[in-house]
Amino acid sequence: MxxxxxxxxxxxxxxxxxxxxxxxxxxxxxxxxxxxxxxxxxxxxxxxxxxxQTNLEVVIYLDRDVSEEMTTQIDSELKSHPLVEQVQFESQDQAWERFQETFEESPDLVASVDAEVLPPAFRIKMKDIDDAEELIGEFADREGVYQATNQKEILxxxxxxxxxxxxxxxxxxxxxxxxxxxxxxxxxxxxxxxxxxxxxxxxxxxxxxxxxxxxxxxxxxxxxxxxxxxxxxxxxxxxxxxxxxxxxxxxxxxxxxxxxxxxxxxxxxxxxxxxxxxxxxxxxxxxxxxx
Structure with a gap:
């Protein structure tokens, strides 16, 4: 009640x-x-x-006219580096394919970019992304390297x-x-x-x-x-x-x-x-x- x-x-x-x-x-x-x-x-x-944090990479962009010998040398040094877990080389053609996939919803942007502009690069997975600056310091000024970036800083x-x-x-x-x-x-x-x-x-x-x-x-x-x-x-x-x-x-x-x-x-x-x-x-x- x-x-x-x-x-x-x-x-x-x-x-x-x-x-x-x-x-x-x-x-x-x-x-x-x-x-x-x-x-x-x-x-x-x-x-x-x-x-x-588990997918961040260090990206080392190479000069577009870098020699094959210099590319092979940098690749060898990166793969043997104690701070590096995995190295993947990305050619200009692969960079162009990645760019198209990333911006497939923006066809005007894709059409405005020349494939030759995109440089080859090494995509590097670090054992610890906090050590990225040390690796960048070693390779940023190397011959054949255009730019080295830490995705953590961008994100x-x-x-x-x-x-x-x-x-x-x-x-x-x-x-x-x-x-x-x-x-x-x-x-x-x-x-x-x-x-x-x-x-x-x-x-x-x-x-x-x-x-x-x-x-x-x-x-x-x-x-x-x-x-x-x-x-x-x-x-x-x-x-x-x-x-x-x-x-x-x-x-x-x-x-x-x-x-x-x-x-x-x-x-x-x-x-x-x-x-x-x-x-x-x-x-x-x-x-x-x-x-």
Missing amino acids: RAKYVMSEVFLGLWRNISMTVAMIITMAVSLTMLGAALLLYNQVDVIEEYY QQVFDILGGAQRLTLIIALVQGVAALMLVANTIQVAAYSRRREVAIMKLVGAPNWFVQAPFVMEAVFAGVIGALFAFGTLVAAKIFVIDGQFQNLFSLMPPVEWNSVLLLLPILAAIAAVISAVTAWITLRFNIRV
Whole structure:
């Protein structure tokens, strides 16, 4: 009987303040969407770093007119070098094929590049990519070498951009979270005021605090969980239509965002929404419903 009464009061209270309930759900959904995106991005940055740490290479580009004898000598020295795990020579024709495969979605770019411009190169997998600078220092100024690059330095700029986006998303989520908390508190205050006579009668007949406060707390929790469901739906839609859909080619050079990471957000966001809403509502009620 008590549970039935509490639930009926919950839905009645939500309906009485429908406009504020909708506003609370929307605000909670926006803040949780940003938080979920930040958590997903945080995890994906770690996945990307781990993926590329095991696939990063040092690339030594040769002069286009380098002699076969010099190429053979550099190849021999690289293969016997103690810091090198694997060496792969890439001719101009192979470099052109790689370029075409990489930019197959941009035919205008491919058409504007002459195959003769691309130099032959050695692609070197290091035993430890952190030793790349030592190897580059030994070969960068060698005869026949045009340029030596460390892919880790190039990708570090990408990691820095992703890290900045990650921090920005967290900041926005925190700001939205504060707005959601204030809206939850305000909604509970309005609900408590509108039912002040009912609350007073229940207190006069000896109803315990938890029984009086339960409908208000459940209202906040219900709205918070609904907001979490909307946030999760938004993230799923982003995965389907953005990451795996319209901008699939943009993310093709990075490890995919796994569905397990997305699905894991549902219980996380629902739990965060429920706990924050319940705690905010309870603290608010402490100042509005007195024994």
